[in-house]
Amino acid sequence: MLSPGPAVVADSVVRHAGVTYWLERDGTTKTLVIDRAATRGFDGEVAGRTFRAPLTSANALALRTALPGLAPVKLGLATSVGFGDRLGLCTPGHVAALRAAGGQIKPVFAQQSIREMGRTGRTPRNVLDDATWGTFQGGWPGVVGADADHLHTTEDIDRCVEAGYSFYTLDPNDHVNPEAEHASPARCEELARALDWAALESSYEQFLSTYSGRTLDLENSAITLDDAALIRAMAKYGAALVQTLRLYRHLVATRRDFEFEVAVDETDYPTKPVEHVVILSELKRLGASPISFAPRFVGGFEKGVEYIGNLAELRDDFEVHAAIARVLGPYKLSLHSGSDKFSTYPLIAAATRGLVHLKTAGTSWAEALRVIARYDPELFRGVVALSIREFATNRQSYRLGCDVSAIPVRPRAAELDDLLTRPDSRQVLHVGYGAALRAYHDRLYECWTAHEDDLTEIIRDHFVKHLAPFAEWA
């Protein structure tokens, strides 16, 4: 392909402290250019009156230091959205969507769970660096957060602290006891009594005497805490509380400035209001107050498709959890697996009055596949076939309801883009990222980088639809 020669990426041009920085693109190669011969911290070479630096990890760090807007900070109670780009290519599209949506939404461009990093072969630092370059390229003028998502262990935390994340999502799911959902009262009491109460600086008796009979006034309603519900909540979440506290204290000991979320969205059963009250009240008592909480809401939040369930019930659920978050915090409610749940956004934005964090992750990958379907149909067919073949493995740890047999193994050309819209195939492709990136990594990236403007446009258009309902409240 003939290249027209190096071109300045117009959105990237930024002036700070008397120095101008921009990105230059030559074919698929990008270079950071600085209008100074002498620059501190950057690796590169002097070229006339400028300094030219490759897009390395060291230079991403130098850029985060030079341009304070690129360094992740705490976003506090502002309405916020986590974009989660598994490819490291979608942030310019996310930036464009934020501009188009308007409002004051605060973005978290760098957001990836340890599970996703494992499947995509990336490190916490890779994720942060890619987001830095994308934020710079898109010319985002505001602050950014960085979410170390779904952390289960102290080792996970250490890796992300070292990379410089500002937002930590603590996930104690492995310690939630689903048995308590249906266990007898006697069994629940047995489970609750057996908890590590010393770690919670309390006792079974003290717990009951603190909460028993208390009423939480929620503006339009009230929750009265009775013994049976309290004991069941503790039987289910007590060990998870111990784990959350352990992770939190580990984070505090790193002496970094951070904010954190507690996420129980991947548990087996919807989080009951009384469980929300117990979890957050106990954390508060122990000095661990999160900036956001992700309950598991009622109904089906499957990957990559619309909400499955009764929207009136969901609205009531949002409202009661949002009211609890205002009374006990305030902290934000966090909606995970938020991709493509268009019917739910106005409901949660209104229920929380903008005290909300939305997380999307896989939808950027699924949308990026549209570029492959458009420009390299054979490769796309390969990704489809592989995603079907590996589905049994790929689906592990994800909530999905799709029927693999409904997907054509050899789709016709006219069907390709549609496969990314139809729920069955979209879900199968949605979770196929790990296997697809392992098998076709270079060819996929070649196609995306050769058609970067298409990718940015597709991502922007898709995300504007996610952001608009939140922009109204931000």
Ligand SMILES: [Zn+2]
């Ligand atoms: Zn989640």
